[in-house]
Amino acid sequence: MADTIADLIAPHPDDAPALGAPGRGWMDYGALRALSGYVHTALRAAGVGPEDRVAIVLPNGPEMAAAFVTIAQAATTAPLNPAYREEEFAFYLEDLGARAIVVAADYDGPALAAAGRFGLTVLRLAADPEAPAGSFSLSPEGETTSAPEGTPGARDVALILHTSGTTSRPKIVPLLHANIAASARNVAASLDLTARDRCLNIMPLFHIHGLIAALTGSFAAGGSIACAPGFDALRFFGWLREARPSWYTAVPTMHQAILARAPRNAEAIAEAPLRFLRSSSSSLPGPVMTRLAETFGAPVVEAYGMTEAAHQMCCNPIRPGAQKPGAVGLPAGPEVRIADEIEDRLIDGTGEVVISGPNVTPGYEGNPEANAKNFFEDGGKRWFRTGDQGAFDDEGYLTLTGRLKEIINRGGEKISPLEVDGVLSDHPAVAQAVTFALPHPKLGEDVAAAIVLAEGAEATEREIRDFAAARLAEFKVPRKVLILDEIPKGATGKLQRIGLAAKLGLAEDA
Structure with missing residues (x-):
């Protein structure tokens, strides 16, 4: 071992x-x-x-x-x-x-x-x-x-x-x-990696996703890793031709940028020996997963990870057709359960996702307050609170409803930004969508969304709101929709919901 x-x-x-x-x-x-x-x-x-x-x-x-x-x-x-x-x-x-x-x-x-x-x-x-x-x-x-x-x-x-x-x-x-x-062993097992597999790494190597999923996960199986100098959608298909990887792993924004350039690179896609695509670090909208799978002719495996878990916690099965769009998969290494969001006990239904297993950090360094808040004992096991809200379905797949800190509280109505993301991403003109809390003087918070349109596509704020209104309860429909050239991202390419209203100059306008 x-x-x-x-x-x-x-x-x-x-x-x-x-x-x-x-x-x-x-x-x-x-x-x-x-x-x-x-x-x-x-x-x-x-x-x-x-x-x-x-x-x-x-x-x-x-x-x-x-x-x-x-x-x-x-x-x-x-x-x-x-x-x-x-x-x-x-x-x-x-x-x-x-x-x-x-x-x-x-x-x-x-x-x-x-x-x-x-x-x-x-x-x-x-x-x-x-x-x-x-x-x-x-x-x-x-x-x-x-x-x-x-x-x-x-x-x-x-x-x-x-x-x-x-x-x-x-x-x-x-x-x-x-x-x-x-x-690393969990990643290799969940993806059925062997020595014949080759990963094209486009993730930053100062982040847990690239270090564990791409690098040490491949080493655990004796596979190989082609290391790109970072992510560049313009150069991606050239790297795909040269490295001939059997898989790559990325965050959703990278997948969406690759998808936007896919039509003009059909030949490179047809020649690529991709066995699967992997997505992690933030939720992949269901419609994006479907389009990726259709475009590349390979399953898109969404996984769920975080730094404190040495990355992977859940993963969709690798076999074709077993992936559930919108779900982060089945437990893939550690035990994954649901806990009460306030009391230190495990529950059924919707609540905070917690994990226990040999991949979990022993605790934050020099921070007893954070350790007391984020770890608890139940059933003879030590559980770590992920800060994510979610629930398991009847088949054992975990679906996240959002970060607890990111859940939008609109006058007492709790709204999952991931649910709204999924609906907006289904609009044919939308390439990227991120839903976030907008400060409101009476409700506390309201719903807003930032949108990037697909190349060559056109849509107005009203059209997008009407599209959402036909598919969501009225209180979940974004009050404000911003159509942007680019949505602000963190260092690893993840979309940042918290503080986005202020970054876009909306906090003062509420």
Whole structure:
């Protein structure tokens, strides 16, 4: 049983491909294991011990993937978004107590100034574009003192990420090697992954989705990962031709952007050996799932994950026709139940989704108040509150009705923004829709929606509201519909409901 990241990559043949990238040769598993040994030695020589924390600030691509996998076998990794500004880097580096930071050999950005505030060891990563994808060397800046030996085990922290902090200070989520190994096995099992499978990764590798679903999930099965330099809808179909993946995983906004360009790339789609498409990190509107499946001629598997679960909790079955549009699937690894939203007890019906299992974080770091609020005991098990509201149907599929913080309370009427999203997405002119709370002087909140129209399509606010009114109860129909060129998104491409009214200048107008 694989209990560490090293265990995940240990059993595969030396010459089996592991990491690739557009225009690059493949790194095999033998080379990846050799790189892991080199990185272990380099870190110890640079004064980084097995319990030290290493921030990684690298662009998306095979070197970022290889850096995460190899450094995690020797220390604790903390991937950070390269787009942060100096003050943001300073906050995260101080909050996680980083000992060192890894940056590209030619990097001269704000992370360096932030690292200088705390005296971090700077490790320069150099990659040869002619070498196999993912190959690199590490060089420390300045004088260093060697660190004691030691290899992290199953109960040691492999990865530290922060929650998004949409409505409060970001919380530190430590994930053990055992958490990651368990989740990687869950992903591989739920998708029937084998060594023949190849994933095209377009997800950012400072986020749990890409790190676990695409990367370590593939490693658990001995598969290969083609690492794109980020998401670019214009370049996606070229990568599809070159990498010839059997699957890719993305957030709904990425799928929608790909879908918008699909008609002019029919040949690339016809040639692609895609076995399935995977969607996670936010709810995929049912109509979008249906259009994707029809366009690519492959099942679209929606999964449900979050950082505290080392990503995956539920997943739609992989077999064709077993996916339910609008549902996030069946429990896929951890136990998944429904709890009372206030009292610490499990219930039937609709309530807060809770999970328990070996992939779940042992708890937030240095935050006893958050742990007391989000974990509870029932039936001899420790349950984590996800903050999502949902219910199971008669076949055991989980459907989410929204984040509890995002449920719109219109004068006492509770409205699921996901339900309204689904209806709006069914309009033939709508490419993207996000429903959110609009402050209201009497009702407290009302319903609003931001819309991006499909390329070449036309529709008015009145037409879209009339379309919704024919399919929804009157109190659920958006009072205001904004037609935009682009909807504001977070760093990982997820649509942000909380605070969207203010971002769009609507809070003052209510």
